[in-house]
Structure formats: structure tokens, C-alpha cells
Amino acid sequence: MRSQSLLKSTSEIFVLYGGNSPEREISLQSGTAVGRGLSEAGYNVSLVDTATTPLQAVDWKENSVAIIMLHGTYGEDGEVQEELDSLGVTYSGSDAQSSRRAFHKAIAKKTFEDHQLPTPAWRLLNSDASSNEVLTAAEQIGAPVVVKPEAQGSSLGVTILENLSEVWSAFEAARELDEKVLIERAILGEEWTVPVLDQIALPPIRIRSQRQFFDYSAKYLDNETEYHVLGSDDSAIARAVTDVSLSACLHLKTSGVCRVDLMVDAQGTPWLLEVNTIPGMTDHSLVPKAAAHLGWSMSDLCEQILFSAFANRQER
Template structure:
């Protein structure tokens, strides 16, 4: 299979039949709809036959997947990012964008990801998991062991949904209660002071890092999708060599989980300019506020080209051969 760099220089010689999966049941439904519809428009602008599929409104197993060349996964959160839809599409023998089932499951779980990061020598904040059935004293003790400030986050949720930052033990009960609404397993994580940085990675190729300046303690849901005052800075004022370390950590994090396609690696950059990996997003947002399209544009890749080449990179050899013969 050709690399992303090779695919990028090539466009399909015939229109492809592409199904964009969007919407779903998760708390990120509205974000997914926005991402998916942006992808639909981009792929149609490249001349492809594109259809929308919302699993919350349509029967997955009754859908004529055999007629599709590929599926573009724009489903955020559970079902879309946890390996479920990837496994189903594997059963249907339909090529799809992004990572496979195992990598998706690992990346979706913040605690499992953290274990992989540590095992490969990546710096990641200290943390503990707390289950909804655990005694209250257990959560308090684990939080004290980590130390404040700390972040409380659902283990398997994205877009900073259900996430709180605490400067002290005050508010821990409320933060846990909010996180438990989204996942019975919650991660307590040491907050790393410094700067918020994210790196999009395309098939092991890091795109320009972005510093996020939101005016908030951390990059929460409001800042990600609704706050027009959030600033995205590409020209990072950093000592020589730091950008390379940030990019290297991003690629290493993606490799540690076995991810493919386009991913987004979120980090904190501490006052000593050391990158701390927080998580890897295997289905990053593709809305007008999203970071991957901004990074791709900075690297000279248009949004339409990005979407098309993510599909082309996943086509089966037989489909690629048919496209070649159709030229």
C-alpha cells in the first residue's frame, strides 16, 4: 500500500462511492454531525459519490455496504472511536479511514493509553483510576497521592466532555459525579503547568504543532467548539530543538498505540519545555474550529485533499487496480 505522501500526489481516476459515518449516540453527536457534514462537502467537491450514514437513525446491518468503495469514519466518542464500528466494518469487508479496532480501543481508554506511553518511555502525567463502585475514601486517597492541582476525566470520552480541573480537594465529589455520568471509570491525573500543545500526525508524519491559548485553565469543550476568543498559534516561541522533541513525542505516542490515518496528539509543555503526552485522538474533529484541518492547511494540504487522501490511503489493492484500469 502506498504511503500518505505518495497518495497525496495522486487523485482517484474515477469517482469513488464513499459512505461518511456521522452522528451516532454519544455525547459528541453534534460535533460528529458537524465534522461529518464538512467531510461530505469536501469529498463531493472532489467529484465523489458520497452518502451519509447515521447509525442512530439507520440500520447498520441492513445498509448495502457491498456497494461502497470505502467508509469515512467521522463518529466521535463511544461506538465511533472505541473499536466497535471498526470491527463491524471489518466484518463487512469495507475499507475505512483511521485506526483499526485494537488501536482504537487503546486510544479511547485514557488509562490504557497512559500505560502504553509509560511502557515506551514517554512522559505522561501521573494518574490513578477510580471506579464508580469504589468507596469515596478511595478516590480521596488517590487524589491526595497524586497531589493538586489535578484533572478529573472520564476514561473513555472525548472533546473534554465531563472533565474538571481542581486546585484543591474542594469540589472533588462534584467533579467525580459529573465524570461518572459519562463513564463508570474515571481518571485522576496530575495537572502539568505550562502550555497546551497539540500535534496532528498523518501516517507518522507530524504536521506543524499548534499552541492553544484559550484563556481557560485547560482546553475544555466550550473553548474547543464555541469560544471564538481561543487562539491557535503556529509560530511557537521556543528554544532550538523543542519543536523536534514535541513532534517526536507525538509520533512516538501514535506508534505506541499502533494508530494509522490521521490522529491528533494532545500534550502539555512544562516550564522546562518538556512535552507530556495526554492522549491520542484517533477520530479528531473536522469542524471549522478543529485543529487537524488548521494544521493540514498550514502544511499546504487543503481540507478537501486531506479527506480524499485519507480514503485513498485505505483502499484495497483490488479497488486501486480498478481505479487504474478505469483511467
């Protein structure tokens, strides 16, 4: 890979952010933070809101790099990666196929099951499923359950239910955001997340929120959410969540920075929920918190994302 000084003097970096997904506001925050971090590190950075500027309108050059900070559809579902591949542009994160595999929760969970990785029992339903079909699926899993869109992030449209009589209203809320809805066994216990950078785990984080679960407000708005950053060898549970997270990323074939979300039950068993291939990079976000535990500044973290983009370019 080219030297750091050469990258700074020759590379043109375009941070793709915004977009039209329901996660637009968080994407704007993430992209702004990453753009600022790279600028402070001495790079030539431009911000591109894909809601108003199509990729074909960007003045790409041979030394251009796209840093993808588009959360949700278009950014995490493989679409923007396919466009960048067709344009011959180097970009951060996972390739189109791996992005799609992780973004669709049912595909990811099937991958986990195929490799004997623990993930909660689940059923996938089309948005036009009847109330009887929805209730039957929930009863097969057994309360408590989680109802959520099959392909959304930032915990949008997610409901946890102990009373299955409420499952239809939760299903209706989820299908407003997606054509498919996932009903999943709710694991009671501690919430954990493990950031992963190219198959190297950053420090795992245990999350304690005053809310029922780590939802949109807890992630981005609530200053009372507690984050406990641990070393990967600080406890048996920390080691377990780290190991299963690395296995999940390995089998999904992700690259760049990912964030693995898990629950740990009362017996200390980690359960995989999902892998986010473009995790948040806001002031409340977890990847920067884990990086800070290693002594990395935001600029250090953003540089690692950039270096990863160049390193993974040869494999695409």
C-alpha cells in the same frame, strides 16, 4: 493504490457520522465538513447517521469506503471498526484494536509508560468508588489534579482542581459519563496538539485559551481561542512535542489521521495526555488548521484521509 481519477469514478464513499454518543453534535459537524470536502473534490459521497441507519442497512459494494467521523463511543472505541471488518468494508483511521487502545486513557497511558514516554501520574477508579477512595487517590497524586471520564472525548466531564476538597464533586460529574474515572496530575504550562497522518507529523499547534483549559467551549464555540501553528522544526519545543507524538502513535499502532494532545511544562518537557483517533474536522478543529498551514484545502485533507484508508486496507 488506484489512480485518483479511477477512485473518483468507481468508489462509493459513505461518511459515518452522528451516532448516539455525547459527542453527537460535533460528529454531525465533522461528518458534514468531510462529506462536503470530498464532494467538492469530485467524489460520490453519502452521509450515514448511524443513530438511524445501522451498518447492515447500508448498500455496501466492493468499491465502498467508510470514512468514520463518529466521535466518542461506537466510533473511537473499536466497535464500528469491528463491524466494518465483519462486513469486509474498507474504512478510514485505526483498526479496532488500536482504536480501543487509544480510546481508553488508562490503557494508552500504560502504553506510554511501558515505552518510557512522559505522561502525568494517574489513578484509575471505578464509578462506585467511595469518597475516601477518591480523596486518597487524589492525595497520592497531589494537587493540582485533573478529573475526567476514562473514555470520553471533546473534554466532556473534565475538571481541573487546585483544591482537593472539591475532588468528590468532580468525580461525581465524571462518572455520569463513564463507568471508570481517571484522576491525573495536572501539568501547568502550555497546551499543544500534534496532528499525525500515518506516522507523518503535520505542523504542531500551540493553544492559548482564555479559559482554564482547552475545554469543549474553547474547542468548538469560542472564537477568542488563539492557535499558533508552527513548523515541526521552528523551536526545540516544537521538535520535542512532534517527536513524542510520533512515538505515542507508533506504540499505540494508530493509522490514518490522529491528534495527539500534550502539555508542556515550564522546563519545556512535553507530557502526553491522550491520542484522538478520530479528531474533529469542524471549522474550529485543529487538524484542518494544521493542514491549511501546509497549503492544503479541506478537500486535500479529506482526500488524504481517503487515500490512507485504501493504503491501510492491505494491512488489516
